Amino acid sequence: PAKPIYAGELPPGLQRISNIVAVSSCKGGVGKSTVAVNLAYTLADMGARVGIFDADVYGPSLPTMVSPENRLLEMNPETRSILPTEYLGVKLVSFGFAGQGRAIMRGPMVSGVISQLLTTAEWGELDYLVIDMPPGTGDIQLTLCQVVPLTAAVIVTTPQKLAFIDVAKGVRMFSKLKVPCVAVVENMCHFDADGKRYYPFGRGSGSQVVQQFGIPHLFDLPIRPTLSASGDSGIPEAVADPQGEVAKTFQDLGVCV
Numbered sequence: 001p002a003k004p005i006y007a008g009e010l011p012p013g014l015q016r017i018s019n020i021v022a023v024s025s026c027k028g029g030v031g032k033s034t035v036a037v038n039l040a041y042t043l044a045d046m047g048a049r050v051g052i053f054d055a056d057v058y059g060p061s062l063p064t065m066v067s068p069e070n071r072l073l074e075m076n077p078e079t080r081s082i083l084p085t086e087y088l089g090v091k092l093v094s095f096g097f098a099g100q101g102r103a104i105m106r107g108p109m110v111s112g113v114i115s116q117l118l119t120t121a122e123w124g125e126l127d128y129l130v131i132d133m134p135p136g137t138g139d140i141q142l143t144l145c146q147v148v149p150l151t152a153a154v155i156v157t158t159p160q161k162l163a164f165i166d167v168a169k170g171v172r173m174f175s176k177l178k179v180p181c182v183a184v185v186e187n188m189c190h191f192d193a194d195g196k197r198y199y200p201f202g203r204g205s206g207s208q209v210v211q212q213f214g215i216p217h218l219f220d221l222p223i224r225p226t227l228s229a230s231g232d233s234g235i236p237e238a239v240a241d242p243q244g245e246v247a248k249t250f251q252d253l254g255v256c257v
């Protein structure tokens, strides 16, 4: 495992961040980026100074989910540090803003590149940095958790029984690193149609996780066409509809982190 660089020598760009929150999932496509982005913008709406680090090298989502005017990261020529781009006051760093094609790299190289991008960015003074973790609990994720001092982790999953095993892996990784898992978000838990509620992936595995691992909070996020459409449009739903049901869920989650 990588030596934690924050043991006494946190990089200058990260020194003025109060809370670093990892949003993690064990599989791709469960809605991790959707949660990370909506959580970040809800925290900003609640008055916090917020940044988002999209740590996915292979499939960065941030450039699709938000639409900053400046879509390229710049470098401070004097300090050689990276200047985040910004959308609605939230600072953003993603490989998708690095101006290169999709990376072809092996695991150890990926870990190095992610750590470098995260630690050389000039985040300035932030109340929250939300890290959209790459999916899984392998070396890349472990390294990332070790180069910055995480204050909390949020695990995103779907309600299938199978997902339970994956969540357990995530919880174990964070507990080994002594990072508190403050919440599980069970995404795509149900949808409403013709006046009825449907549970396409079953019910109950979220509450099982929460009980078994003593995680204090469980949030349900329904399947909503507007969530998917807002993800594609570059304006997060929590921003587009700040009084809506989704924004309320994220306000509750925001209080937990």
Ligand code: ADP
Pocket: 025, 027, 028, 029, 030, 031, 032, 033, 034, 035, 061, 187, 188, 221, 222, 223, 224, 225, 227, 228, 229, 231, 232
């Ligand atoms: P991940 O980061 O886990 O790969 P994403 O957040 O990118 O997942 O979500 C995958 C796709 O599913 C995106 O197109 C997103 O807009 C959509 N999506 C996620 N959650 C929901 C939801 N609750 N309802 C509708 N669409 C969703």
